[in-house]
Amino acid sequence: MEFTSVLFYVFGFCFVVSAALMVTARNTMKAAMLLILSFFSAASIWLLLEAEFLAVTLILVYVGAVMVLFLFVIKMLDVDQSTLRAKFTKYLPLGIVVAAIVIAQMALVLSAGQFGLDVVAEPARHAADYSNITELANVLYTAYVYPFELAAVLLLIAIIAAITLVHRKGSRSKKQDVSEQVNVQAKDRMRIVSIPSGKRKESK
Amino acid sequence: MIALSDYLILSAIVFCIGLAGIFINRTNIIMLLMCVELILAAVNTNFIAFSYYSGDVAGQIFVFFILTVAAAEVAIGLAILTLMYRNRGSIDVDVTNSLKG
Numbered sequence: 001m002e003f004t005s006v007l008f009y010v011f012g013f014c015f016v017v018s019a020a021l022m023v024t025a026r027n028t029m030k031a032a033m034l035l036i037l038s039f040f041s042a043a044s045i046w047l048l049l050e051a052e053f054l055a056v057t058l059i060l061v062y063v064g065a066v067m068v069l070f071l072f073v074i075k076m077l078d079v080d081q082s083t084l085r086a087k088f089t090k091y092l093p094l095g096i097v098v099a100a101i102v103i104a105q106m107a108l109v110l111s112a113g114q115f116g117l118d119v120v121a122e123p124a125r126h127a128a129d130y131s132n133i134t135e136l137a138n139v140l141y142t143a144y145v146y147p148f149e150l151a152a153v154l155l156l157i158a159i160i161a162a163i164t165l166v167h168r169k170g171s172r173s174k175k176q177d178v179s180e181q182v183n184v185q186a187k188d189r190m191r192i193v194s195i196p197s198g199k200r201k202e203s204k
Numbered sequence: 205m206i207a208l209s210d211y212l213i214l215s216a217i218v219f220c221i222g223l224a225g226i227f228i229n230r231t232n233i234i235m236l237l238m239c240v241e242l243i244l245a246a247v248n249t250n251f252i253a254f255s256y257y258s259g260d261v262a263g264q265i266f267v268f269f270i271l272t273v274a275a276a277e278v279a280i281g282l283a284i285l286t287l288m289y290r291n292r293g294s295i296d297v298d299v300t301n302s303l304k305g
Contacts, residue, residue: 019221024228054248054252066241073234103216123256139265140268155275
């Protein structure tokens with residue numbers, strides 16, 4: 001058995017086991033941690049497939065940004081775990097049946113007869129000085145430059161939408177109201193209160 | 205030697221685990237979003253495996269765009285989740301039944 005095969009089975013095992021533990025975890029925090037582990041395993045498998053840029057992007061963007069966002073939200077919202085837990089087992093049999101059927105169907109289609117080594121031969125590994133990023137960039141900035149710009153616009157729209165959704169108007173905002181500032185009168189600013197003088201307190 | 209079918213079956217298994225997760229955690233929206241992320245990781249593995257075995261870099265470009273769209277989806281999804289929690293005090297799917305669908 002080759003070393004890369006051993007690596008594939010180790011990382012694939014980690015991927016499947018962490019994914020299975022994640023979907024059955026009762027605690028959302030634990031599930032987020034297990035999802036991070038499965039992302040790391042996926043990135044390792046992508047490294048075996050010589051997709052170095054995407055593997056690093058998966059770790060940087062998903063583990064570094066998206067999962068941190070998830071953890072923020074999990075910690076910020078005080079979710080009552082007990083009510084969610086009560087309905088946990090209700091749909092478990094249906095979920096397992098559907099997953100088993102889909103796995104069986106896919107295994108029939110994707111079996112070694114259709115996509116095995118004798119049908120699709122393994123390509124030769126690239127030399128050590130091969131740069132995955134250069135090859136990606138050569139295609140991304142020429143043939144796919146228009147979708148690339150659209151992706152940038154999409155991210156901008158996502159930023160604006162997310163801020164607009166959660167922005168709280170009113171009491172917390174400290175923005176200026178110019179017309180109110182211009183129209184202010186002296187009597188609005190200062191109020192003269194006449195306080196009757198009281199008796200002097202006797203000192204002992 | 206690892207065949208293309210090995211990668212495809214691995215990602216099919218993870219895809220189905222994510223699918224079962226959507227059934228199992230039907231009431232918790234955060235878990236639903238995380239299961240969708242898992243499904244997307246499995247699909248991306250498929251794309252990269254085909255890209256490697258056919259020697260075409262276009263599959264990796266597609267994965268790049270899927271990652272972009274998924275990041276935008278998570279940002280807006282979590283914003284909607286925060287808004288829902290603020291308005292209703294719960295993120296249970298069964299509480300959001302005001303449309304009576």
